[in-house]
Amino acid sequence: MEQHLLSAAQIIQAGGVVAYPTESVYGLGCDPFNRDAVMRLLAIKRRPVSKGLILIGENLAQLAPYLSLTEAQSAQLQAQWPAPITYLVDASDRLPVWVRGQHRKVAVRVPDHPLARQLCQLVGQPIISTSANISGRPAARNRYQVARQLGDQLDFIVSGACDRAAKPSTIIDLESGRTLRP
Numbered sequence: 001m002e003q004h005l006l007s008a009a010q011i012i013q014a015g016g017v018v019a020y021p022t023e024s025v026y027g028l029g030c031d032p033f034n035r036d037a038v039m040r041l042l043a044i045k046r047r048p049v050s051k052g053l054i055l056i057g058e059n060l061a062q063l064a065p066y067l068s069l070t071e072a073q074s075a076q077l078q079a080q081w082p083a084p085i086t087y088l089v090d091a092s093d094r095l096p097v098w099v100r101g102q103h104r105k106v107a108v109r110v111p112d113h114p115l116a117r118q119l120c121q122l123v124g125q126p127i128i129s130t131s132a133n134i135s136g137r138p139a140a141r142n143r144y145q146v147a148r149q150l151g152d153q154l155d156f157i158v159s160g161a162c163d164r165a166a167k168p169s170t171i172i173d174l175e176s177g178r179t180l181r182p
Contacts, residue, residue: 005115008158009122016155017041019132019146022056023084023113024166025139026132026146028154029056031123032099039098041128044153047135052101054086055108056129058120063108066095066126073174081110082117084169088180099128109169115160131168139168 008018015037017030028045030037032055042049057063060077068090069077077087091099091106100106109129111117120127131139132146140146143157151157171181 004159005119005122008119008156009124011156012037012119012123012127017044017153018156018158019140019143019150019154020116020119020158021113021160021162022111022116022129022169024162024168025141026143026157026162027056027116027129028132028150029119029127029129032126032128033096035096035098038096038128041130044150045130045133045135047130048101049098050102052103052107053099054129055095055099055106055126056111056116056120057108057126058117059110062120063110063126066092066106067108068092076174077110082112083110084112084166085109086169086171086181087174088171089174105173107171111169113160113162115158119158 011018012031015034017040019026019028028041030041086107086109088105088107133139141162143159146157172179
């Protein structure tokens with residue numbers, strides 16, 4: 001499995017778009033700092049850049065340079081993650097506008113899926129995470145569904161299992177504590 005993930009990481013580093021398992025569904029990922037890669041991912045999904053995307057990392061330390069966090073917020077995230085909980089957090093100036101869209105906040109998560117975290121570790125930085133589907137269609141829950149819906153447009157599909165009973169990650173605004181997606 002290590003070689004398989006290493007191949008996916010190298011493709012992301014080279015500007016490619018890959019699909020990989022997360023807690024509940026397959027995600028699409030790429031280098032968030034490569035504008036061409038992000039635009040290609042958005043075109044595959046048929047999703048407007050204005051909506052913004054989720055950024056995942058191996059741990060909070062990997063995400064922190066791209067966030068504006070108070071000490072209390074940092075401690076809260078450290079205590080919560082890894083988990084299928086995505087937080088909306090104030091973005092730092094280091095985060096490209098094409099990741100956060102029209103928002104001042106960015107959605108971030110340290111996933112509770114070992115392959116997704118290990119992929120971030122191998123890439124050496126956070127990666128984009130958005131459901132592997134065309135916007136408005138059901139998200140893919142296995143590599144065969146990914147291949148059927150998007151396969152010819154992707155550079156690589158990581159093999160792995162998602163928790164078929166799990167729901168997409170909860171999204172919480174860190175500042176207000178309001179749940180935006182249960």
